[in-house]
Amino acid sequence: xxxxxxxxxxxxxxxxxxxxxxxxxxxxxxxxxxxxxxxxxxxxxxxxxxxxxxxxxxxxxxxxxxxxxxxxxxxxxxxxxxxxxxxxxxxxxxxxxxxxxxxxxxxxxxxxxxxxxxxxxxxxxxxxxxxxxxxxxxxxxxxxxxxxxxxxxxxxxxxxxxxxxxxxxxxxxxxxxxxxxxxxxxxxxxxxxxxxxxxxxxxxxxxxxxxxxxxxxxxxxxxxxxxxxxxxxxxxxxxxxxxxxxxxxxxxxxxxxxxxxxxxxxxxxxxxxxxxxxxxxxxxxxxxxxxxxxxxxxxxxxxxxxxxxxxxxxxxxxxxxxxxxxxxxxxxxxxxxxxxxxxxxxxxxxxxxxxxxxxxxxxxxxxxxxxxxxxxxxxx
Amino acid sequence: xxxxxxxxxxxxxxxxxxxxxxxxxxxxxxxxxxxxxxxxxxxxxxxxxxxxxxxxxxxxxxxxxxxxxxxxxxxxxxxxxxxxxxxxxxxxxxxxxxxxxxxxxxxxxxxxxxxxxxxxxxxxxxxxxxxxxxxxxxxxxxxxxxxxxxxxxxxxxxxxxxxxxxxxxxxxxxxxxxxxxxxxxxxxxxxxxxxxxxxxxxxxxxxxxxxxxxxxxxxxxxxxxxxxxxxxxxxxxxxxxxxxxxxxxxxxxxxxxxxxxxxxxxxxxxxxxxxxxxxxxxxxxxxxxxxxxxxxxxxxxxxxxxxxxxxxxxxxxxxxxxxxxxxxxxxxxxxxxxxxxxxxxxxxxxxxxxxxxxxxxxxxxxxxxxxxxxxxxxxxxxxxxxxxxxxxxxxxxxxxxxxxxxx
Numbered sequence: 001x002x003x004x005x006x007x008x009x010x011x012x013x014x015x016x017x018x019x020x021x022x023x024x025x026x027x028x029x030x031x032x033x034x035x036x037x038x039x040x041x042x043x044x045x046x047x048x049x050x051x052x053x054x055x056x057x058x059x060x061x062x063x064x065x066x067x068x069x070x071x072x073x074x075x076x077x078x079x080x081x082x083x084x085x086x087x088x089x090x091x092x093x094x095x096x097x098x099x100x101x102x103x104x105x106x107x108x109x110x111x112x113x114x115x116x117x118x119x120x121x122x123x124x125x126x127x128x129x130x131x132x133x134x135x136x137x138x139x140x141x142x143x144x145x146x147x148x149x150x151x152x153x154x155x156x157x158x159x160x161x162x163x164x165x166x167x168x169x170x171x172x173x174x175x176x177x178x179x180x181x182x183x184x185x186x187x188x189x190x191x192x193x194x195x196x197x198x199x200x201x202x203x204x205x206x207x208x209x210x211x212x213x214x215x216x217x218x219x220x221x222x223x224x225x226x227x228x229x230x231x232x233x234x235x236x237x238x239x240x241x242x243x244x245x246x247x248x249x250x251x252x253x254x255x256x257x258x259x260x261x262x263x264x265x266x267x268x269x270x271x272x273x274x275x276x277x278x279x280x281x282x283x284x285x286x287x288x289x290x291x292x293x294x295x296x297x298x299x300x301x302x303x304x305x306x307x308x309x310x311x312x313x314x315x316x317x318x319x320x321x322x323x324x325x326x327x328x329x330x331x332x333x334x335x336x337x338x339x340x341x342x343x344x345x346x347x348x349x350x351x352x353x354x355x356x357x358x359x360x361x362x363x364x365x366x367x368x369x370x371x372x373x374x375x376x377x378x379x380x
Numbered sequence: 381x382x383x384x385x386x387x388x389x390x391x392x393x394x395x396x397x398x399x400x401x402x403x404x405x406x407x408x409x410x411x412x413x414x415x416x417x418x419x420x421x422x423x424x425x426x427x428x429x430x431x432x433x434x435x436x437x438x439x440x441x442x443x444x445x446x447x448x449x450x451x452x453x454x455x456x457x458x459x460x461x462x463x464x465x466x467x468x469x470x471x472x473x474x475x476x477x478x479x480x481x482x483x484x485x486x487x488x489x490x491x492x493x494x495x496x497x498x499x500x501x502x503x504x505x506x507x508x509x510x511x512x513x514x515x516x517x518x519x520x521x522x523x524x525x526x527x528x529x530x531x532x533x534x535x536x537x538x539x540x541x542x543x544x545x546x547x548x549x550x551x552x553x554x555x556x557x558x559x560x561x562x563x564x565x566x567x568x569x570x571x572x573x574x575x576x577x578x579x580x581x582x583x584x585x586x587x588x589x590x591x592x593x594x595x596x597x598x599x600x601x602x603x604x605x606x607x608x609x610x611x612x613x614x615x616x617x618x619x620x621x622x623x624x625x626x627x628x629x630x631x632x633x634x635x636x637x638x639x640x641x642x643x644x645x646x647x648x649x650x651x652x653x654x655x656x657x658x659x660x661x662x663x664x665x666x667x668x669x670x671x672x673x674x675x676x677x678x679x680x681x682x683x684x685x686x687x688x689x690x691x692x693x694x695x696x697x698x699x700x701x702x703x704x705x706x707x708x709x710x711x712x713x714x715x716x717x718x719x720x721x722x723x724x725x726x727x728x729x730x731x732x733x734x735x736x737x738x739x740x741x742x743x744x745x746x747x748x749x750x751x752x753x754x755x756x757x758x759x760x761x762x763x764x765x766x767x768x769x770x771x772x773x774x775x776x777x778x779x780x781x782x783x784x785x786x787x
Binding site: 187 | 529564567604
């Protein structure tokens with residue numbers, strides 16, 4: 001009689017291509033990237049970082065109500081996005097705007113969403129950072145954790161039925177793996193043989209809950225086997241490793257019609273969101289360490305520069321250009337009108353039913369009678 | 381032979397459900413019932429209309445003997461000029477489903493045991509053999525997850541029908557239904573549509589225990605962005621199933637555990653029922669009785685007794701639980717001025733409670749008496765047969781309520 005031990009003696013090894021200094025590790029499986037792709041990846045990582053810091057500051061100044069940053073996880077965002085095709089359908093948690101950025105969502109569009117003005121693709125209906133774009137195959141973010149995971153299985157099922165050369169890609173954090181939806185989604189995906197790539201950003205923290213309090217397994221990667229899913233653990237701060245692994249996972253998912261689990265180890269450098277002050281539950285030293293010495297952007301930059309594909313000058317130019325564009329975008333977004341009252345009632349159904357039409361009429365009448373109680377800058 | 385248009389089973393081929401235009405029969409309103417001779421309308425099979433008054437003897441021989449259309453109903457079907465075919469309600473659901481799956485290859489079914497087992501109530505029997513097990517998908521037991529899966533599939537072009545083995549189990553899918561199904565079209569700014577149908581048997585059955593006797597329509601009715609319909613006859617079951625599948629909005633179709641074996645003759649040709657319309661079951665003058673699903677049959681049984689006692693109830697199967705068909709309901713109230721709601725939901729927060737509020741708000745001036753709502757008590761449904769019977773509104777209670785209302 002032998003019980004399977006609760007953990008193996010050694011932890012599952014982590015796939016890496018670059019070492020901490022950005023040097024290529026000898027003998028690692030590595031898909032050579034062209035200069036074009038590498039530079040695009042790097043500049044998008046920088047753009048994401050600049051966008052996060054500028055918009056975070058803007059929120060702190062009170063210009064809009066809420067924001068959350070992806071600081072420290074740029075490699076996962078951009079590395080995975082670069083490995084996918086435009087047809088792959090993305091179901092994010094909320095810390096993956098980099099994928100949208102990669103696919104061409106403009107800084108103005110990001111700004112419009114956080115300011116919830118009438119130019120927002122979501123018509124001002126969701127909180128800031130809950131982006132969505134049907135055109136770019138990126139589902140509108142929904143706040144509850146892990147609800148997108150079973151939906152990803154449905155999307156994959158749809159792609160499989162239509163025999164498309166595409167897969168569904170669902171992201172979640174380490175905290176999201178505790179939700180019931182995570183387990184059922186993985187189980188379903190395996191049983192249905194659905195082409196989904198589950199990417200788990202294990203960044204060590206779920207607001208204030210450390211991973212040691214979230215689960216007792218060796219991270220997320222070992223859970224894949226429990227459902228019959230092929231899995232890999234990858235260094236989430238190594239852009240090339242993420243790129244290589246996700247590309248391979250995608251290939252497997254589509255050609256073999258199976259789900260794949262990718263656990264990307266990383267660290268959440270920023271606070272959970274603007275409603276959080278993470279210094280309350282972790283040390284400043286820890287944050288600083290991961291911010292400077294283990295920064296994915298610096299690491300990748302070292303490699304790109306060493307290839308001769310990037311320079312200090314281009315760095316400064318890029319950063320100041322992005323910052324300028326962002327400040328401009330924020331100004332424009334702030335000044336743009338908010339959505340009209342009709343947008344309160346449209347899209348609940350395909351056609352507004354009579355009760356909603358009546359409620360809209362009543363609201364307009366109230367606003368006309370008491371205009372002083374309502375904001376003046378909203379078109380009625 | 382003149383057929384009293386009781387409309388049980390609504391098996392006429394004139395037009396779906398609302399072929400009886402209540403407006404045509406608006407006669408002068410009389411506010412008090414005392415001294416008024418009970419009378420009723422007789423619709424002849426040739427379409428002409430007579431007024432008969434207080435002719436008890438004539439009336440008794442014209443009564444339809446079955447409140448529930450267990451056999452091909454002679455009176456109703458003679459007015460149908462087409463042949464039609466007879467089937468049971470679950471077969472009607474299946475027929476509607478099959479027709480839609482033939483018509484559109486994006487329509488698919490997912491749920492527990494829907495594939496090779498054919499569904500726990502046989503609604504999907506034979507479909508997996510015909511369409512393959514990718515279009516009729518058996519799922520593991522995780523309602524929140526397969527509902528979520530249906531939503532994901534709907535967003536990317538499929539038209540899934542998610543079956544809850546019992547509506548009560550969909551409480552586990554509440555998160556996906558409320559936060560995603562109802563909301564995503566709105567929060568995405570109209571970019572993503574969710575043309576999903578969520579269906580399953582609910583209501584109080586025969587000693588199924590509290591967890592299998594839930595009336596989910598109470599809990600779901602507040603969710604914005606979804607539509608809810610309840611079928612009650614093979615005719616409207618097929619029609620509503622087809623309409624729900626074709627709708628771009630998420631629709632929850634409530635079936636009832638005890639109605640699956642109802643038999644009716646339905647038309648051969650294709651038809652669809654309107655999702656937002658109520659069904660006029662029996663036009664009348666004295667009181668409007670609003671009901672849906674299984675309670676329709678208890679009401680019709682009570683109607684038999686009431687007609688014998690000289691009353692003329694108008695029975696409307698509201699069918700559309702969200703939104704309410706206030707047009708049909710309003711016209712009825714303007715005619716009868718008295719409303720009785722008979723539902724299976726619990727008293728607190730049920731469909732009847734919302735309907736009472738909606739009617740009071742909109743038709744307050746037309747009411748001669750306060751609205752009476754008969755519903756189940758606020759208790760979990762007990763297993764013991766006698767106790768269970770007393771949580772459901774019985775015909776005797778309906779008769780008493782009408783008598784009190786019409787005093």
